[in-house]
Amino acid sequence: MRENLSTAFYDAMFGAAHLGTEMNKLEQKALQNVRDILNNRDALSTQIPALPVVLLELISVLKDENTDFMAITQVIEKDPSLAVEVLKVANSALYFRGDGELTSLRKAVSLLGVAGVANITTTILVEKIRPAKPIYYRMFGRQIWCHSVQCAFLCKAIALENEIDEFDAYFLGLIHDIGKIIIFNCLCDALSTELPDDQPGSLVFKELMSEMSADISFFIAQEWQLPRLYCDALQSQRLKGDSSLAAVLYKGNLLSELYLMVKKGQLEQPFVNKILERISVAEDIWQEFIDLAPKIETSVQ
Numbered sequence: 001m002r003e004n005l006s007t008a009f010y011d012a013m014f015g016a017a018h019l020g021t022e023m024n025k026l027e028q029k030a031l032q033n034v035r036d037i038l039n040n041r042d043a044l045s046t047q048i049p050a051l052p053v054v055l056l057e058l059i060s061v062l063k064d065e066n067t068d069f070m071a072i073t074q075v076i077e078k079d080p081s082l083a084v085e086v087l088k089v090a091n092s093a094l095y096f097r098g099d100g101e102l103t104s105l106r107k108a109v110s111l112l113g114v115a116g117v118a119n120i121t122t123t124i125l126v127e128k129i130r131p132a133k134p135i136y137y138r139m140f141g142r143q144i145w146c147h148s149v150q151c152a153f154l155c156k157a158i159a160l161e162n163e164i165d166e167f168d169a170y171f172l173g174l175i176h177d178i179g180k181i182i183i184f185n186c187l188c189d190a191l192s193t194e195l196p197d198d199q200p201g202s203l204v205f206k207e208l209m210s211e212m213s214a215d216i217s218f219f220i221a222q223e224w225q226l227p228r229l230y231c232d233a234l235q236s237q238r239l240k241g242d243s244s245l246a247a248v249l250y251k252g253n254l255l256s257e258l259y260l261m262v263k264k265g266q267l268e269q270p271f272v273n274k275i276l277e278r279i280s281v282a283e284d285i286w287q288e289f290i291d292l293a294p295k296i297e298t299s300v301q
Contacts, residue, residue: 007203007206007207007210008257008258008260008261010206010209010210011206011260011261011264011266022202023202023204023205024202026190026191027202027205029190029193030186030187030189030190030205030209031205031208031209033186033187033189033190034182034183034186034209034212037182037186038212038215038216044182044216044219045223047182047185048182048220048223048224049129049181050129051129051224052125052128052129054075054076054078054079054082054125055121055122055125055126056224057075058072058075058076058118058121058122058125059171059226059227061075062114062118062167063227067114068114069106069109069110069114072109072114072117072118073105073106073109076105076117076121077105082121082124082125083105085124086105086108086117086120086121086124087102087103087104087105087108089120089123089124089299090102090108090112090117090120092299093295094292094295094296094299095112095116095120096111096112098111105117115166115167115170118167119152119156119166119167119170119171122167122170122171122174123149123152123174126148126174126175127145129178129181141181141184142300144177144180144181144184145300146296146297146300147177147256147260148173148174148175148176148177149173149174149296149299149300150256150259150289150293150296150297151173151174151176151177151252151253151256152169152170152171152172152173152174152252153170153173153289153292153296154173154251154252154255154256154285154289155169155170155172155173155248155249155251155252156169156170156173157285157288157289158248158251158252158281158285159245159248161281161282161285162244162248164244164245164248165245168229168230168245169245169248169249169252171230172230172233172234172245172248172249173249173252173253173256175217175220175221175230175234176217176234176237176249176253177213177217178216178217178220178221179212179213179214179215179216179217179218179219179220180213180217182213182216183209183212183213183216214234214237217234217237218231218234218235218237221234229243229245232245232246233245233246233248233249234249236250237249237250237253250279251279251281254275254279255275255276255281255286255289258272258275259289259290259293272286
């Protein structure tokens with residue numbers, strides 16, 4: 001069953017994997033596009049979206065042990081349009097549970113906490129690097145982004161349960177599948193040249209895409225010069241991880257993939273309970289996420 005989970009994201013988009021070992025022409029073309037990029041470091045670099053400067057500054061501030069809510073507020077207020085977006089999201093059903101409207105960043109920080117507002121800001125900024133071409137986003141991008149946000153919320157919940165920095169966990173959940181953006185750009189390019197009758201459904205193709213996207217995510221994190229703890233966790237995201245943060249990412253990603261299969265009716269609750277027990281995640285975390293997931297899907301445009 002773990003093999004099925006490893007391709008769950010692709011199964012959710014393309015249907016259950018075909019068990020044959022032969023890839024069709026579309027899959028072969030897409031795979032060659034990916035390999036051409038992976039084998040040419042310069043070509044890969046040109047495919048990597050730029051990370052917003054304000055996000056790097058936000059991460060730097062959050063890594064400062066002496067930071068406070070004013071420092072976070074000042075970073076966000078440097079970009080007035082960003083500040084407006086942050087308040088809009090902070091007032092959405094996904095985040096705000098109080099009475100009245102949040103009208104200032106300081107009030108938002110006081111009610112949601114530094115990490116809460118930082119998570120909102122990070123989500124807005126990372127969303128800006130999604131595929132720019134509408135066809136890419138309609139076909140695959142929205143599902144990638146929705147999965148990433150759901151993984152981020154799961155990582156945050158697991159981190160809090162284990163007294164691990166919630167922002168680090170949330171941020172990793174957001175960016176762990178950034179490699180899929182490049183993967184699906186290559187697939188869209190292949191779709192534009194191959195016969196429309198072909199569909200990317202073979203198991204071998206999905207497994208290769210899953211492995212390659214993880215490698216690309218790690219490379220992108222290095223190119224962005226993100227802190228080492230993020231790069232290390234991304235490098236081992238397909239495993240259980242050799243650090244507490246890597247373990248959180250492994251569990252969050254596994255559960256977010258599990259959710260895809262539950263939503264498709266491919267898994268029953270007893271199996272989910274066995275996985276939760278095996279990876280030592282409280283059932284309450286899963287149940288709270290099940291309630292939250294539809295709100296996340298609604299919030300993703």
